[in-house]
Amino acid sequence: MSTYRTEGEFKRDARYIGSRVTADGRFGYPVEPGRYRLVVSRACPWASRAIIVRRLLGLEDVLSMGVCGPTHDVRSWTFDLDPGGRDPVLGIERLQEAYFRRFPGYERGITVPAIVDVLTGEVVTNDYDPLTLDLSTEWTAYHREGAPRLYPEALRAEIDEVNELVFRDVNNGVYRCGFAGSQEAYENAYRRLFARLDWLSERLSRRRYLVGDSITEADVRLFTTLVRFDAVYHGHYKCNREKLTEMPVLWAYTRDLFQTPGFGDTVDFDQIKRHYYEVHRDINPSGIVPLGPDLSGWQEPHGRESLGGTPFGAGTPPTAPADR
Template sequence: MQYVATRITADGRDGFAVEAGRYRLIAARACPWANRAIIVRRLLGLEDAISMGLTGPTHDQRSWTFDLDPGGVDPVLGYERLQQAYFAFDPDYPRGITVPAFVDETTKALVTNDFAQMTLDMSTEWTAFHRDGAPDLYPEHLRDEMAPVMKRIFTEVNNGVYRCGFAGSQETYEAAYDRLFVALDWLEERLATQRYLMGDSITEADVRLFTTLARFDAVYHGHFKCNRQKLTEMPVLWAYARDLFQTPGFGDTTDFEQIKKHYYVVHSDINPTQIVPKGPDLAGWLTPHHREELGGRPFGDGTAPGPVRAGEEVPAGANPAS
C-alpha cells in the first residue's frame, strides 16, 4: 500500500510546520501500527502539543469509525468516520483508510498516514515540544545500525505475521511461517545478552517490535496460525516483552480486549463466526522478568513519563495493569 508521504516538520517544508495544537493523531488501540504512534507520543510527552482521537476496534469496508465517542462523533473533528478526513484531503482518495493518521484541525483534512515516518518525525521534528526528560528514541549515532534492524523487524515480523495469516495456499503459508520464526529466533539470540534491541536503552526499534509481540499470543498464534511456539514459550522474547510492558508507555497503552475484537471480528474471512476468544490469561505480563540483570537504562539520559493523561487511560480490565 502507498501512503500519503507529507511530513510535518520543524521548517514546514511540505507546507505543514510543527505547531502545538494544530494536529490531531487519529489512532486505534487495536492496530499495531497505530499503537506505535500512541506509545511514542506518550514517551515523548507530546500530549499537550498533539491531541489524540481514538477509533473503535472494528471497522467496515469503508472506514474506521469513532464509535467510542459520545454519539459516535470525534469531538474535535466532528466526524463519524476517519474516511471523512481522507476525503477532505482528496475527494477521490483511492486507497485504504488507515490508522494512524495526522489530521490538520484547522482544515479537518488528512496530512499524512505514513506510519513509519510519523513516529520518527515525532522524535526528530517535534523536539521543541518534548517533555523534560523525554528519551531519545532515534539517536543519531545509532541510525545507521538501526535501519537494517528495523527493516528486518518490519518485513519479517511486523508483516511476517500477516503474511502467515493471509496466505492463500499451504505452500505460501509454510514459507511465511518459516520466515517468521527464523526472524524470531534471531531476535531471541540478539536479546539474550542485551536488554534492548540497540543496547542499553529503549529506541524506536523496540517500540516497533513490542506492538507485534503484545498481539502474538492473543491473536497471531491462533488466528494467523503462527503456532510453532507461543510468545510465552520463547524465554528471551517473553522476558523482553514483559520488561517493556511493565515500562510506562507500553503496557498502559495496550488494550487486549480491543486487539482481540479487531482481529477476530473484522477478519470474518478467517474467522467466519466472529467469536472472540476469552483467553489468554494476561496475568503473566506482570510477572518478574529479571531483564534488569542485564543492566541498562530504559530511558537513557531521560526519565519515565508520568501518569497516563486523564481521559486516555486504557479501560479497566482491558489489560492486566488496569
C-alpha cells in the same frame, strides 16, 4: 489495512500519503502545538507505535489524540467510542471524511495512524513509518523534560537495519502468514517469521534492548507485534510453532517493556482481540472472539535488569497517562 495477493502471497499496499509534519514546514505542514490530531486505534499495531512514542516523548499537550473503536467496516475506521459516535475535535463520524476532504474519492485504504490538520479537517499523512520518527526528530521543541532519545543519530543506521528486518519478517511477517492464499506462501512466511524470532531471541539473550543501552524506536516497533502474539497471531494467523510465553527470552523482553511506563499502559487486549476476530471474517467467519489467553503473567518479574541498561537512558519515565 490495504492488501492484495500475488500467487497466494500477501502483499501490503504501501502507497501511503507522503506528506509530513516537520519543524521547517517543508511539506506545507509545520509543527504547531494544537494544530494536528493523531487518529489511532488501540487495536492496530501500527497505530500503537504512535501512541507509545507520543506518550514517551510527552507530546500529549501539543498533539491531541482521537481514538477509533476496535472494529470497522469496509469503508472506514469510526469514532464509535465517543459520545454520539463523533470525534469531539474533528466533528466527524468516520476517518474517511478527513481523507475525502483532501482527496475526494480517495480509493486506497483508510488507515490508522493518521495525522489530521484540525484547521482544515484534512488528513496530512497516514505513513506510519516516518510518522513516529518525525515525532522524535521534528517535534523536539515540544518534548517533555527527560524524554528518551528514541532515534539518536549515532545509532540510526543500526536502528534502521534492525527495523527493516523486523518489519519484513515479524511485523509484516505475521500478516503474510495470516493472509496467505496458498500453502506454499504460508509455509514460507511461517519459516521466515520463526527464523527471525530465533534471531531476535539470540540477540536479546545478551542485551536488554535491541539497539544500545536504552529503549529506541526499534523496541517500540517489535513490542507492538509481540504483545499481540498470543492473543491474536498464534491462533488467528496460524503462527503456532510456539506461543510468546513459550519463548523465554522474548517473553521476558516483552514483559520488561510492558511494565515500562508508556508501553503496557497503552495496551487494550480486549480491543485488540475484537478487531482481529470480528473484522477479519475471511479468516474467522463466525466473528467469535476468544476468551483467552490468560493475561495474569504480564506483571511477573522479568529479570532483564541483570543485562544492564536503563529504559530511558539519562531521561525519566513519562507521567501517568492523561488520555490513555
